[in-house]
Amino acid sequence: MPITMYDLAGVENDRRFSPFCWRARMALAHKGLAVETVPWHFTEKDKLPSPNDGRVPVIVDGGTVVHDSSAIAEYLEKQYPDRPPLFGGEVGRGLTRFVQNWTETVLQVGLVRLVVLDIHRHIGPVDQAYFRQSREARFGGATLEEVVKDREARLPAFRASLDPLRRTVERQDFVAGTAPSYADYIVFGAFQWARAISDFELLAADDPVRAWRGRMLDLYGGLARKSPGYGA
């Protein structure tokens, strides 16, 4: 029986744009596990299985419900030890957390200020009201339009903030070395989030990060590339 995964969707059910859901989706593919995704929308809190914390990703594997992308990765690694490892041992697990913390304090923080209005454009009216209210509160009351209005001017600083990633994937194919591992999926989730909902080009044509993103889009038969989005 395939694993079920609740996956954040736009007004079009096949547009999947949560960075955390993409982490889980790529981890499932890495493990070679069959999955059926269920499109889920911001305001459908009561449609999630129990225990329910109102957020995705959530997976249901047989009788087991696991939510939170980090918990899902740990679950898969423990439950399917004979399949390709996501972490590559204890040091790999520890260092993956550093990559996660960089992604969440630098990359995603920079990205959301570039594309948050584009998210709003891709969700339904009920979700839009929820999204605008909750996100504008996070931005100290600035409207979504105000948050992104100088994004062209902020693009050089955003690109500069990618230097640790850029220098890494310039010298090796993946963040984790010669093959992708969970750290790659964490970083890629952020780019796939942006790609799903925004045509704003984040990366210069000759940026090594763009070449790495291309390699990630190619994985698992083009799983991420086939998903609705913008650009290459």
Next chain:
Amino acid sequence: MPITMYDLAGVENDRRFSPFCWRARMALAHKGLAVETVPWHFTEKDKLPSPNDGRVPVIVDGGTVVHDSSAIAEYLEKQYPDRPPLFGGEVGRGLTRFVQNWTETVLQVGLVRLVVLDIHRHIGPVDQAYFRQSREARFGGATLEEVVKDREARLPAFRASLDPLRRTVERQDFVAGTAPSYADYIVFGAFQWARAISDFELLAADDPVRAWRGRMLDLYGGLARKSPGYGA
């Protein structure tokens, strides 16, 4: 026969302040290898063993000369496979490069603009002339005094730039997880560089990064703490 390591020193021979030499020194201790260090000064290019690229660290192990901290770590891992691993496998090695690239593009770049004048104060007159000329050229002609003059104002941004590290060592004892590995030594080398030559307090008293730095200073019988420096 112990390994010989050429180690950057100040006007006092026991003040060792190269971040790259500290990576190698900690890696040797991690492997449990005996080492005799040779104090070396910026302008003593002709005192290094051959092949000589004019920089430290350089180690001599029997008849083998290895220079560059990354090459030294790889050499030790390959030559002493039965001793505690520095990388913890291929994923660990790949992700260590991400930590290294963060250290070199964010941490060390931020640090040098806080403490570069303090380095100058701790080296001899001949080295001072070399250091001032070469470093001021790197800063686009700004004097060392100009580079650091607004450092108090830049301290909050520097501290904020440590967020990925802070969040990591807040949740686990070391960058690499429950035990230190080479990634920890890379990051620590930067802090030990600053500690050796500057009394400028980089970290707030309650910063989890400071607690981690304390754990690093305690390793291997207090190896790094016993080396001349400022602060705890």
